[in-house]
Amino acid sequence: MRWSLTAIALAFIALFLCLPLLLIITAAFAKGWSAYWSELTDHDTLSAIKLTLLTALITVPLNTVFGIAAAWAITRFEFIGKSLLTTLIDLPFSVSPVISGLIFVLLFGKQGWFGDWLYAHDIKIIFAVPGIVIVTLFITFPFVARELIPLMQEMGNEEEEAALSLGASGWKTFLFITLPNIKWALLYGILLCNARAMGEFGAVSVVSGHIRGLTNTLPLHVEVSYNEYNSVAAFASASILAGLAIVTLILKSFLEWQQAHDRA
């Protein structure tokens, strides 16, 4: 029983998880190192990488600040509607990526609510970089908050109250008491938020317009290259994203280990 179950589990992992990773590498290097390298340093690939980094650089800090503020308000105070607020924060996770994109088209698109106004003022949001950033903000909205809320709830606020009653300022208390206690969970939330911000496809694809070199993020560049039967280009870009996923998993294991270590 033991061996057959282990064999089934390992066979599943090998087929569904290991094989895809191996295939990305072999397909990316199918025409050799130089073909791989020239695809990676291609102008469109580089601009896709830049846009992906830019998007993450804007959205991750904003959602981090929000996550900390939301966790502070929810876990340190009692107020009416608290559980509703907690539910609303998780809302973006239950919305299909495509629908997340659609709602911003309905807001900022040509026929959208602000469409005429934006057109009159010559501001482009949909099929432009701002749309990609806004939709990513929506998609990655809950990540930091949902890591911090349960942890800070469990921690209680005795330590903070002690510091405050001894005369520490609010910011000082946060920096020297709260932050050290939540740092691993905070980093964990930031890590997951960043992975999703860089990897989001469906929502971004709806608002991007797929303009090469301008509004293609790296995941969109993967799609465009694949649909043009440029396999090496598609898998070269995919290899960067797979590398990002591997790094994310390694850091994730490390942070989980740290959190368990701190609790013990």
Place this chain on the structure above:
Amino acid sequence: MSQSRIMPGFRPALGFTLFYLGLVVLIPLSTLIFKSLQLGWQDYVNIITHNRVLAAFRVSFVTALVAAAIASFFGFIIAWVFTRYSFTGKKLMDALIDLPFALPTAVAGIVLATIFQPSGILGKFLIDSFNLRIAYTPSGIVVALIFISIPFVVRTVEPVLQEFDSRMEEAASSLGATRLQVFTKIIFPNIFPALLTGFALAFARGVGEYGSVIFIAGNIPYISEIVPLLIVTKLEQYEYAGATAIALTMLVISFALLLFINLLQMWIRKRSGQL
């Protein structure tokens, strides 16, 4: 926790939270509802009951159900093996389970399509030996959704199996229960709520999934066209009313699922409190 009088920052923290939540999430989501209200009831019904739309809903729900069921079966075995047995490389395998969470869906999509296409490594093997076509059929959608679903099941079942009190098992077997009886009467009933939660999470995610599916699905209308793709197609043809009506229907179903999952988890907590 009692209300703290000296704790600072309530107004700015809550104020910013509500402002940001409203701006980024609530106002955008509400446009979907307002936009649908502009549609008359008859228009809405006409859009939703169109054959192609109904077919897409059927494809999305059936494939997500089948995939969540298969993922629940294998996910349970994987969680079981991880918590009960030890072998070299277990830590690495365990970390790898989260790959579908971390790998961008477009990457998963092109990789699975490449593996299962008729000339691909597994696709060729399955056609040659079993005459089984995976890519560009509804089975392809199921395969992509199994990939996406597996961590949901493993990660919800694993902690419950870990905390499972083995004294109950020992008591049962010392009273003469067979191994099968211990499993069906003691272990499985205790794990089942978690397994159901994992199944529901996987199903909810699968119904809305887009990136990993569209490359392998073939996207043939009436056969392998999923609802999210139909929304995108309508948008590309500037049929905003159609896209909105379909999206709102999907959203309502997702929220109903979410409510079901939350109730399920409340029920589990209550049950485990009683044990």
